[in-house]
């Protein structure tokens with residue numbers, strides 16, 4: 001079968017001219033890398049700015065009637081520097097009139113272009129530069145990625161446009177992060193959305209692999225900002241990835257998994273700065289025969305409130321949980337999970353979803369459900385320990401609880417998902433980093 005690779009490069013992979021050179025080498029080292037999706041330039045060092053953030057700032061200035069020249073100049077200087085450095089080695093870039101491209105964008109922003117249009121220009125300009133450098137055709141995302149009138153991604157229209165305008169090209173660069181509404185106006189995905197564009201392009205071009213090039217050698221067992229030098233994950237299933245990404249392991253945009261998962265296309269997360277590293281391969285569990293390790297990874301999220309409710313003989317009272325959930329629904333609050341025992345149930349909700357409504361909700365629960373006790377625990381964090389090998393190993397929960405107890409961390413809530421690939425504990429937000437490190441060391445060292 002013909003191999004086609006869609007390769008998406010993140011912001012740090014294209015933050016300066018030197019990074020563009022690395023990307024060119026990577027692409028040229030495998031002729032199957034035919035469709036390339038770039039992000040906008042990201043940070044070159046930790047205190048640097050991301051171009052996308054600066055573009056949003058330009059838009060905000062215009063909205064407030066404040067001059068945006070200074071901010072735009074920083075953006076323009078970044079692009080001009082990239083082009084100026086690349087021209088030294090790659091004469092073909094001389095054909096690129098970067099000044100006029102930037103001038104048009106500046107004029108559009110100044111005359112009140114939308115936030116989405118403004119933000120999308122980061123990827124647009126990077127796409128033009130990269131296409132020129134590679135000698136690939138540039139295909140604007142607004143020609144092939146579509147949203148319906150409700151702003152929802154339009155699979156059918158996109159698939160048809162890709163067939164007509166992209167598949168006829170041997171090789172192309174398609175900027176990430178945005179597409180077009182039915183009226184032609186630009187709409188972006190949510191932040192980090194170039195991952196989604198990459199997944200869509202991989203799917204619509206029937207790619208055999210979706211490569212996601214970033215600044216880490218794959219998915220780590222824990223956030224490298226919390227655990228120093230965490231072990232990389234060689235293989236992970238889509239299900240595990242979904243659990244970990246949802247809980248805050250944000251290497252990949254959550255929505256980028258669905259298009260490729262449905263089509264059975266594996267994702268390989270790779271490091272632009274260390275292309276020889278294997279990275280992480282994400283695939284479907286159905287075609288997996290290897291014995292997985294006990295746990296795959298650990299991730300967590302802060303800012304939750306847990307409402308713990310107790311009532312004697314709750315188990316035989318009909319409609320108790322229905323009443324509880326109806327109260328949340330009437331108050332337009334969604335819940336994360338609802339661990340339960342025989343006479344107890346806890347509701348775990350995001351702080352921002354319940355904040356101003358908490359007192360009313362508690363009163364309503366007392367009135368309608370008449371619990372024996374109701375406790376509210378604010379400032380909670382959730383930590384998920386995820387692994388497809390968990391159901392086959394004994395003592396996983398015990399290891400987690402012991403590791404937390406040793407660090408004197410109180411567990412307020414435990415939830416073992418019915419999928420048996422996930423154990424979630426609720427702890428105080430202040431203990432968050434300590435808890436992740438404790439669980440990690442319990443399994444890894």
Ligand code: ADP
Nearest residue numbers: 010011012214215216219220222223249250251
């Ligand atoms: P890109 O700009 O290439 O899209 P992102 O910043 O979106 O890259 O994602 C990569 C970053 O994700 C890493 O630099 C790292 O800081 C962070 N990260 C969070 N959790 C993890 C994890 N479990 N494994 C690896 N990286 C992680």
Ligand code: ASP
Nearest residue numbers: 039052177191192193194
């Ligand atoms: N540049 C966009 C952002 O910063 C999209 C992306 O990087 O994927 O969110």
Ligand code: MG
Nearest residue numbers: 010192195251
């Ligand atoms: Mg990203």
